[in-house]
Amino acid sequence: MIRHFGRLTLKKLDLMDGHEFEYACANILKANGFKDIEVTKGSGDFGVDIIAVKKHRRYAVQCKRYDKKLNNSAVQEVIGGLAYYGCEVGAVMTNSYFTAAARKLAEVNNVELWDRDKLETMLRKRGIKDASRKTDDMSDIPPETYCAQTVEEFFAEQGIAVETAATEFLEDSCELLIEIVPETGVRISDIRNLTQKLANHGGWEYVTCVFPSHTPGTVGLEIPLEMDNSDKE
Missing domain, CATH: 3.40.1350.10 (Trna Endonuclease; Chain: A, domain 1)
Incomplete structure (x- = not known):
């Protein structure tokens, strides 16, 4: 993969x-x-x-x-x-x-x-390396860190500065909730309109924009997490 x-x-x-x-x-x-x-x-x-x-x-x-x-x-x-x-x-x-x-x-x-x-x-x-690596090369990177970095870098490429405020695992849906704080002047629709592009960029099945999120002043992004067989047992 x-x-x-x-x-x-x-x-x-x-x-x-x-x-x-x-x-x-x-x-x-x-x-x-x-x-x-x-x-x-x-x-x-x-x-x-x-x-x-x-x-x-x-x-x-x-x-x-x-x-x-x-x-x-x-x-x-x-x-x-x-x-x-x-x-x-x-x-x-x-x-x-x-x-x-x-x-x-x-x-x-x-x-x-x-x-x-x-x-x-x-x-x-800029310190940019090859765009893809095998999963084994990333085994020491927590999924929440990887996803948060990917989200921030994606929006930076779109000219939108965002900062990760919090991350939370949603066990019921097996999703990661990333709460971001967009720069002043960015509309919620600007974030929502880019979710499909973000999903393609990150290699995720989908990304769901949630607003308002749990933390006041943030926009939530729900990203599906993959589970290995040991997690499912």
């Missing part, structure tokens, strides 16, 4: 849609020392998906999840958005690579190109 960690890998990035990729990139930038990170609105973004600051320099970042090499249009887009957002540095971040024309245009316009190799380095700095 393979269990999936809620951690970013190149393979996971390859399977994301454009919107998911933008929030994943924002999460990666945060883990690599960028601050004041803002994901721009989807339409009318003037070629810039993320605004971020590092070492007092304001970056305008274009994110491109792509299956082929990127041509110079992505570079042109971020150049156009630099002045609009008041940024000093432009960058294009992708899970793919760039054509020679794109690299040349970026060089003369001082735009940084973060290709698949750079992305892999950023993921490594």
